[in-house]
Amino acid sequence: MKALIGRSNDNLQVLERWVATSNWAGFLAQDAAIRSNTSVCIARHRSVFTALADEAKGEAIKKMCSLLEKEGVALDIAGYRAAPPACASGAAPLWTRPTSKP
Numbered sequence: 001m002k003a004l005i006g007r008s009n010d011n012l013q014v015l016e017r018w019v020a021t022s023n024w025a026g027f028l029a030q031d032a033a034i035r036s037n038t039s040v041c042i043a044r045h046r047s048v049f050t051a052l053a054d055e056a057k058g059e060a061i062k063k064m065c066s067l068l069e070k071e072g073v074a075l076d077i078a079g080y081r082a083a084p085p086a087c088a089s090g091a092a093p094l095w096t097r098p099t100s101k102p
Contacts, residue, residue: 024049025044028041
């Protein structure tokens with residue numbers, strides 16, 4: 001169990017290092033004390049995105065999710081069909097659970 005928890009923490013640290021150097025991404029849960037180490041949401045914080053109307057945000061997210069899925073690097077991150085794009089807020093969920101490799 002300790003190894004599984006450690007792997008989840010390691011996966012989260014990979015994302016934390018990447019977000020720290022990103023000029024457009026941040027954590028939806030900005031407070032590290034409440035951030036999950038198994039299911040993380042990355043949000044677009046760049047003003048060019050946040051200034052868009054909700055419909056345009058949704059289209060941008062759909063395009064991004066489609067591209068990531070075609071590249072085989074992120075599957076099923078667009079959210080549920082009946083829900084707004086996983087991200088009217090510009091957030092994309094990422095799994096960092098112990099079965100995921102960094």
